[in-house]
Amino acid sequence: MSTRTAETIYTTLVDDIIAGRMAPGAPLVETTLAEQFGVSRTPVREALQRLEQANLAERGARRAVVVRRMAPEDLAELFEAAGEIESGLAALAAQRMSEIERRRLVAVLDEGEGCDDPVVYAEVNARFHDIIKTGARNAMLAATLEDMNLRTLSWRAANFHEDSGRLAASKAEHRAIAEAILAHDAETTRRQMRSHVAAAFMALSDTLSRRG
Template sequence: MPVQAAGKARPLSERVYESICNDIIKGVIAPGAPLIQEQLAEEYSVSRTPVREALNRLVHEGLATLTPGAGYAATTLTRSEVEEVYEVRKALEIMAIKQFEANYSSLELARLEFLIAEGSACKDAEELFKATRAFHLALAAPASNSFLLKTLQVVWDNPVQRLISHSYQVDEDKLERVAEAHSKIVAAAREGDADALIPLLDTCHEKDQ
């Protein structure tokens, strides 16, 4: 499909990148599928140059691979790669929570409760990803280390996070599991008990998948 004309002021390679990125994340381009520059250029009605630039960015971000002699392909995430992403994200969250000893204000707790309700009303994987992202960033938000918080946000904004979320089916059972895990975290947060809250992150990451 042609790249949409919206946002014409942005570089064409940026718009091509977003189109290919979304197609990989949503499964329009299957895991492991070859990403052939000529075919993509024809499909998106652009030249090969912005396609090549977009593919190189996707390789850098982990959504595509480049094999000498074989070319580009959409990433096929392994279980160990998924676990590596969660391991880094969890470590950053723990660092943030320990910094303020899980001492949340009433307003911060209300924000977390609101995000749980918002997540429970999600209709698809993209909505659930956004709600889950917002919950976990709010969980770490009281930390005073701005660099830590920015790094955590960068991890969440890596498109591989969206790819992981879209690889799991979203149904009522899924939404209930996520809400339950998040509710247990907020209960520990209300007690200001970092020692009780932090172990819950392991279960939470499992439910978020």
């Protein structure tokens, strides 16, 4: 089996679910998807397992896999948990990041501020957060955040496509987080990161409301 094939199927399905092209409750049938992608059922099965891990799919009647119905309160709890974990890591990063890491953070910050392409910015955004996570020097919290990111990053990236003001707001929030880290101010960093994740959820909530 090609890992790249499973990854391609997974990424395509994530994009379709997040963009609303696949409605909650829509069936994800192995044989149908295998025919659609021109592959065997094995990489499709792996992609569906990853969708379940990311809370984007669930088992319905007769164990059939369907697009998960994500209630607003579930998303709110998910983003709240991610915000608490990431804000804790950011506070540690403000105290523990090396000077080289701080310079890298500024470089990625500058790269993001000069970017207006939602697809490219989503990748820069992920690198910005990853530098902070690594700089915290706490493998246990980092592993927990990676699990949260599996469930939230695709939603957060979708904001840049669907909310015209979210990209600019994210840049300003990143600047505030970076300034607090450069000042070695752990508590301000914690507060700014928590606010940043909450703002991402609010933008997502507005997007889902517009979809009805």
